[in-house]
Amino acid sequence: MxxxxxxxxxxxxxxxxxxxxxxxxxxxxxxxxxxxxxxxxxxxxxxxxxxxxxxxxxxxxxxxxxxxxxxxxxxxxxxxxxxxxxxxxxxxxxxxxxxxxxxxxxxxxxxxxxxxxxxxxxxxxxxxxxxxxxxxxxxxxxxxxxxxxxxxxxxxxxxxxxxGAYYKEGINPVKIYVESNYVRAVRGGLGEAKTVANYAASLKAQVEAKEQGYTQVLWLDGVEKKYVEEVGTMNVFFKINGEVVTPALTGTILPGITRMSTIELLKKAGVPVSERKITIQEIYDAHAAGKLEEAFGTGTAAVISPIGEFSWNGNVIKVNDGKIGEVSQRVYDTITGIQSGELEDTFGWIQKL
Amino acid sequence: MxxxxxxxxxxxxxxxxxxxxxxxxxxxxxxxxxxxxxxxxxxxxxxxxxxxxxxxxxxxxxxxxxxxxxxxxxxxxxxxxxxxxxxxxxxxxxxxxxxxxxxxxxxxxxxxxxxxxxxxxxxxxxxxxxxxxxxxxxxxxxxxxxxxxxxxxxxxxxxxxxxGAYYKEGINPVKIYVESNYVRAVRGGLGEAKTVANYAASLKAQVEAKEQGYTQVLWLDGVEKKYVEEVGTMNVFFKINGEVVTPALTGTILPGITRMSTIELLKKAGVPVSERKITIQEIYDAHAAGKLEEAFGTGTAAVISPIGEFSWNGNVIKVNDGKIGEVSQRVYDTITGIQSGELEDTFGWIQKL
CATH class of the missing domain: 3.30.470.10 (Aminotransferase class 4, branched-chain amino acid transferase, N-terminal domain)
Known part of the structure; x- marks a missing residue:
């Protein structure tokens, strides 16, 4: 051209x-x-x-x-x-x-x-x-x-x-409000497109969550208000009993490139990872059973954003004592290392100018 | 100011x-x-x-x-x-x-x-x-x-x-495709706002309906795909067994001003009118029972747009033999008559410059 x-x-x-x-x-x-x-x-x-x-x-x-x-x-x-x-x-x-x-x-x-x-x-x-x-x-x-x-x-x-640097003073896990009222996108809508409509639909929930002291909202599906979708403007991952899980791309969530890279990286590292439907109840049950080990968002801005707390209909749970988990840290270090040229790119992700 | x-x-x-x-x-x-x-x-x-x-x-x-x-x-x-x-x-x-x-x-x-x-x-x-x-x-x-x-x-x-005049050669009832795949807006979303997101979400369904020979789509609710919401960019009315019904304002549809005026006008004329939830099945059942007398959209552009045909999952029904109904015509004549100054405004709707 x-x-x-x-x-x-x-x-x-x-x-x-x-x-x-x-x-x-x-x-x-x-x-x-x-x-x-x-x-x-x-x-x-x-x-x-x-x-x-x-x-x-x-x-x-x-x-x-x-x-x-x-x-x-x-x-x-x-x-x-x-x-x-x-x-x-x-x-x-x-x-x-x-x-x-x-x-x-x-x-x-x-x-x-x-x-x-x-x-x-x-x-x-x-x-x-x-x-x-x-x-x-x-x-x-x-x-x-x-x-x-x-x-x-x-x-x-x-x-x-x-x-600027997203994390100036070390990575601080964020508090997330599980949104039971507002809906970002629904099956048959524009959820998987990176389009203005999805962001417009997120503003009011975001403002109300902030007023209550939360950094972002966790979106649930628009039909049953049951399945986990995204967190704020990021994809979301959980580590439950040694396995990393993330919502499958069913058409209502953004197919994130950091999400894709995280999955590829975990697979290569031999960490079990699966893309599937996940209910918010499952997350809370895993926490109750002591098996919710980590939670984090993935996106271009922060790369990895660890989640230290969820609030769902007034029920608050802490993840990993509010500290960043081992897998979250490793994914963050690896991706940012490759991006900054400090680590060797064994994936073919980098294009040099 | x-x-x-x-x-x-x-x-x-x-x-x-x-x-x-x-x-x-x-x-x-x-x-x-x-x-x-x-x-x-x-x-x-x-x-x-x-x-x-x-x-x-x-x-x-x-x-x-x-x-x-x-x-x-x-x-x-x-x-x-x-x-x-x-x-x-x-x-x-x-x-x-x-x-x-x-x-x-x-x-x-x-x-x-x-x-x-x-x-x-x-x-x-x-x-x-x-x-x-x-x-x-x-x-x-x-x-x-x-x-x-x-x-x-x-x-x-x-x-x-x-x-220009919306109807140049008399009012022709339109053919409507009942949309079972795409969703315009969902409970907890932006459906009742007149905002860009809802129109962006309507484009693909509209293009596909046109390709199949339909003028507009009839939107169903995003949760159960069961309740009637709007038609294209208009509100929708049905006359069933003498009563005019239109979907209630439950947060997912636009609170149309022509819709509001139509309801006020019908009430003043003594025509039974109700705002409630309406399933698409009810419309089809009414048709089968010979009781679906009229259907029309309301909006600023056309004022009244009579509907002559619906297609829902391949099932096609004709409304009033594909002709404009008596109530549709009366609402159209009254509102456009008041708007053009040809009829007396007994509602206090008009502001003169």
Whole structure:
């Protein structure tokens, strides 16, 4: 794919690496590509980061026809730039696109677009331990028309944000509120797409959980309010009696790339792992029997987020005395080690720029 | 509320009134108001219609924190401009806002904003029979930040589109596909909000129904796939053995303003009407017993859309021989008569500009 590059005439001041936060600062450039019906994806370009001219009737603003991705670029100790499984994110774009009636992208072209943009803004990749460059590709329906139907024109955009270390003072397991009222997604809905609707549906539950002192919610299935789905914006794993279990991909949860990597890593390490339906009752029963050994979320932002406590309809249980478990720590160390280039990548996950 | 007005220097060519379509043409101006945390809603202004400068990280494009409304202005035979229950739409904005964690608006201020904007673009209101000026207020999270949480800044925008007669050659009842696979919204979700997520979730079912020759889908509840919810983007009514029934507002369907008006109108006319749970099986049983007399959708675009046929898991039934029913016709004639100023408004629904 031919990508035209227009460099900014006014580079921004880079933020202090010790106070990056998440998704607050953006780099000097962005990638844009247009889709027009009959013409396909065209006009791939890297341009200075800045506001886009969006028609007030752009369909994404009205009917939510939009999807996104999230991945990271890492700078190694010797200055190399690494990407973690970017092809998986771009493949997932097409899964999301199919559910949202958005025209598919060319996976290789879009991985190339990520690489070119990261190269142009390589200067922005932070190097302090735990920091990285968050990459946010997204597609939105840009056609200026009102009427509920798939749009005829779209934009594919990639923006970059230098982000801070998720855990600044060691990993602190989080408290999770098991959500019995609100539903994120249901069978026959958009749960397995990385699309705006699922995040909009999560806001109110998240706000109410925070007000009660919880970090995230654990979503249950929308039909029976019985099966465990995801935790906040992460996939969820449990270690019960020596076996690691995680909800199967039945269409209502996001097929996470950190989830996939965790499963592959555990299998290679000989840890029993299974993807299946898990009821919240089973988790509580395992705890009562002294067999709930660990619980953790997986996602791009934190990689591994250990869970120290659950609250379900007023019943509170502690996991592993509120401390990070051995498997959680090992998965965290291995994946972040491979991502930062400190550990050898025996999986073929890393792409060097 | 003080609204500043900046008129366009380059008015557009008005489209031919006989080929307006829906949501294709937009007028010369739009209303914009900003929300900033700590400052509230501010800077109400009418400005020339045109692209907005939207940051690529604007939260609405990523997390779907956005809601909208739809209503119409009508030009009467003697040149007056009428609005139909605009306060109900602005009250519904706040219902939607609460579910989406968007700060509430002032209902009176926003009705005023609609009126001011319609006055500025009054020249655009078409006068041919059945035509009107569609009014689209919407709010979107404009804060430039990535991170799943309610935004700290928003824009409230109103745009206007002259729209054609929905029924050009008499009312033709539509064929409806009863959706047993995809789900629009579920208990605990966003179904009763007029928000982008619900429309995104409807696209694929709609495309597949069209491919099979159906105009719209009839949504069933997401839990049991048993109860009738909405039809396409409209509320749905049935006349069974002399009684008009419509699904109760249990949180998963849109509280339609045409729905509300239809119920009020039927009650005043002495037609038995009830809001309750209705199974799709009940509709089919009523048909088999010769008691399904009419079926119709209600919404702002078509007002009344009679249903001539249902297909549920391959079982096809015809309603009233595929013709519009007497009650459907009467509701249509009364509401459109009041909207156009041809019938006296005995309900207090109309606001004159």
């Amino acid at each position: 031919n990508i035209s590059i227009t460099k900014t005439a006014a580079p921004k001041q880079k933020p202090d690496q010790s106070h990056l936060g998440f998704g607050i600062h953006f780099t000097d450039h962005m990638f844009i590509m247009d889709y027009t019906e009959g013409k396909g994806w065209h006009d791939a370009r890297i341009v200075p980061y800045g506001p886009m001219a969006v028609d007030p009737s752009a369909m994404a603003l009205h009917y939510g026809q939009a999807i996104f991705e999230g991945l990271k670029a890492y700078r190694t100790a010797n200055g190399e730039i690494l990407l973690f499984r970017p092809e998986k994110n771009m493949q997932r774009v097409n899964n999301s696109n199919r559910l949202l009636c958005i025209p598919e992208i060319n996976v290789d072209d879009c991985v190339q677009a990520i690489k070119e943009l990261v190269k142009v803004d390589a200067y922005w990749i932070p190097s302090a331990p735990g920091t990285s460059l968050y990459i946010r590709p997204f597609i939105f329906a840009s056609e200026p028309a009102l009427g509920v139907r798939p749009a005829h024109s779209y934009q594919f955009v990639i923006i970059l944000s230098p982000v | 003080n609204i500043s007005i900046t008129k366009t220097a380059a008015p557009k060519q008005k489209p031919d009134q006989s080929h307006l379509g829906f949501g294709i043409h937009f007028t010369d101006h739009m209303f914009i108001m900003d929300y900033t945390e700590g400052k509230g809603w501010h800077d109400a202004r009418i400005v020339p219609y045109g692209p907005m400068a939207v940051d690529p990280s604007a939260m609405a494009l990523h997390y779907g924190q956005a809601i909208f409304e739809g209503l119409k202005a009508y030009r009467t035979a003697n040149g007056e401009i009428l609005l139909f229950r605009p306060e109900k739409n602005m009250q519904r904005v706040n219902n939607s806002n609460r579910l989406l964690c968007i700060p509430e608006i002032n209902v009176d201020d926003c009705v005023q904003a609609i009126k001011e904007l319609v006055k500025v673009d009054a020249y655009w209101i078409p006068s041919a029979p059945g035509t009107s000026l569609y009014i689209r207020p919407f709010i979107f999270a404009s804060e430039p930040a990535l991170g799943v949480r309610p935004a700290h800044s928003y824009q409230f925008v109103i745009i206007l589109s002259p729209v």
